[in-house]
Amino acid sequence: MNGVAMSSGQEFKYIVRLFGQDTDGRYKAAYALAMVKGIGYNTAKGILLKAGLDPNKRLGNFTDAEIKKVVALVSSKRIEGLPVWMYNRRSDYESGTDLHLVTSDLLFYAREDIEREKKVKSWRGIRHSLGLKVRGQRTRTTGRTGGTVGVRRSKQGQQQQQQSK
The missing domain is CATH 1.10.8.50 (Helicase, Ruva Protein; domain 3)
Structure with a gap:
């Protein structure tokens, strides 16, 4: 078995x-x-x-x-009896108590926190609303969305390049 x-x-x-x-x-x-x-x-x-x-x-x-x-x-x-540092929601925004949330409650509270950040227009809220990185990561080279952007060569430029070789 x-x-x-x-x-x-x-x-x-x-x-x-x-x-x-x-x-x-x-x-x-x-x-x-x-x-x-x-x-x-x-x-x-x-x-x-x-x-x-x-x-x-x-x-x-x-x-x-x-x-x-x-x-x-x-x-x-x-x-x-569980140590407070094991809880996943320390000092809740509304009640001020330490909570341990599971499943849909955890997702609901996280979404609610993000919406509150957006509403008060904090830096984190603005970054969330723009869809940018929130935690200070670099954005110059990573986290790009959309297709690749590059220089497009014209046919004349390609012909000139082949003739010069």
Whole structure:
């Protein structure tokens, strides 16, 4: 069975639904949880340890109650006991608290931040609205869009060049 050990009395789940997306149950829990947008490996390991679960256990071996425990812990946006530096949204603009966002919430907050920057016409907002690089990268040679632009030679110029050779 592809090297996946079965626990006694419980059926192995090959696909586990986490935060609205299907996750492979054959992966170890920490790696499977890290597949969710907004959760990295170290954060996943911290979440599982705070929930009292083994991060090396396969996700498919978890009971429904254990999966609900993990989902409830992450859905609260504040994971008690997790160091603040592990959160992906420190000192939120509106509430001022530290949050950990996942999936569509993370995308929504990022888009909202960009729109706020555009609205106040900050430097970053202007760069976003113009579609230019925002974080100080060089733009002289990289990040060019559109077709290549070069010097176009006329037929007379080509003929003169061949005659001079």
